[in-house]
Amino acid sequence: MTKRAESKYKINRRLGVNLWGRAKSPIAKREYGPGQHGQRRKQKPTDFGVQLMAKQKLKGYYGNIGEKQFRKYYEEAVRRKGDTSENLIELLERRLDTIIYRMKLAVTPFAARQFVNHGHVLINGKRLNIPSYLVKDTDVIEVKEKSKSLTAVLDAAQSGERDVPEYIEIDHRAMRGRLLRAPKLSDVPYPVQMEPNLVVEFYSR
Incomplete structure (x- = not known):
């Protein structure tokens, strides 16, 4: 790790x-910062x-x-x-690991980066393991056949924690999708x- x-x-x-x-997230239990000085009053x-x-x-x-x-x-x-x-x-938002996260093929951006690094993703039929690759609108993104049954992928796809944004298209049965358009700030579902x-x-x- x-x-x-x-x-x-x-x-x-x-x-x-x-x-x-x-x-x-630990912020749900403790709203103050980490460490012995975490509870000090914050200055403006x-x-x-x-x-x-x-x-x-x-x-x-x-x-x-x-x-x-x-x-x-x-x-x-x-x-x-x-x-x-x-x-x-x-x-x-065009980063490959971000797209994988948005497609709900990984539970966190960290997991998405690792998923790409380990060679589970195909771009236009070819394996690509560079998380920072900037996805084009014409790119077809797909999970490698042997990786489609991974528990982590299936759990992420079925999670109700978040939704796939409108600028992303994904078929979770085929584990294949694409970026429909470049998103604006107002389109991105930041928590x-x-x-x-x-x-x-x-x-x-």
Whole structure:
């Protein structure tokens, strides 16, 4: 198990939110932060602190993406035409591990990343094990035949914890689907409020 996976819920207590909306989150029992100083009265954050928290929240939601890679997404979002914050969300939602999570083929973004890493996913009939691959609208995403009966996949598909968003198409019997369109911020079913505009402000300081 990776260090990221081991501490995946610690970020919930640190930020004071249930990032993935899961009942297992410790924030449901203890709303204060981890550690011996977790119950101290919080000071009002500075503008920098608010922006940093928005960045940490967005990074954490997508499986705690590394800083170097996350900054590259920001730079690509700036380079593209249109609203930078909307572009950033589109790039994050096009990640293959995110699509697998949205399709309900994995219970968490961490599980989705591991599922892709282990070679269980086919793109247009070919195995692809790169979680950060940016899915195109024409790509057909499918679970490898031998992996379709895995308990983890079946449990995720049948879970009532969340729904598949409208911009994703998935046939859970065939374990095959695709991205119908690029989502906007308002389309993405975040359990908590995300503020990519503050992330843009953080990087553009």
